[in-house]
Amino acid sequence: GAVVSQHPSRVICKSGTSVKIECRSLDFQATTMFWYRQFPKQSLMLMATSNEGSKATYEQGVEKDKFLINHASLTLSTLTVTSAHPEDSSFYICSARLPRDRATEAFFGQGTRLTVV
C-alpha cells in the first residue's frame, strides 16, 4: 500500500511556542490530506482537510489561526500548532487518500505525540 510518513513522532515544547508537524506521501501524490486529533482513549476527531494549492477546510470548532495548515506540494502537508498551550497536548495523525478515487482506503502517518509543558 501507499506510504504516509509523519514527522516528528514525538515532540515536547514549551507553552507559548509553535510546533510544526510534517506529513508526506512517499510514493503517491496526494491532492488532499487530512489532519486528525486523538485524545486519550478517544476516537479520531477530524480537524481539517488540507488541499494542495488552496486553503484548508476546517471542521467546526477548530481554530484556523491556532492550527495552521499548509499544503504547498502534492506530497507535503504541514500542521503548525501556534502559541501552544498544555491543552493542545494530544496525538495528531495525518492521512491521505489517492486522488480521484474515493473508494480507496486512507493511508495514515504514524502520528505525532505533542506534549506542551
Next chain:
Amino acid sequence: AQSVAQPEDQVNVAEGNPLTVKCTYSVSGNPYLFWYVQYPNRGLQFLLKYITGDNLVKGSYGFEAEFNKSQTSFHLKKPSALVSDSALYFCAVSSGGYNKLIFGAGTRLAVHP
C-alpha cells in the same frame, strides 16, 4: 450527516475463540466502509473495506467483515483470536464529495491467553 457507532468500548475474548467487533453506520447514499486497527502510539493500519460486491469482505490478518444493508451494520469478525490481535479497532465510513472518513469511537479488543 454521516455517523458511525461502535456500541462496545471493550471486547474481551479468550485466545482461540471467535471475536466480533460491532459497527453500525448512518449515511446518505451508498456507504464506503472501512476497518482500521491502532496499536499504542501508532497511526492507523488498514484492515479491510467494503465498497460494493460481496457482502462478506476478507482482509488482513485473518479478519473479515460482513456488510448488512438492512441493519446498516459492518461488524468485524475473526474465527480464532490471537493475543497479538489486542488493539484498538476503528470502524469508518466515507460518503460525499470530500473523501473524508468519519470514525467511530473505537473498540478496545483484549484477547486473553
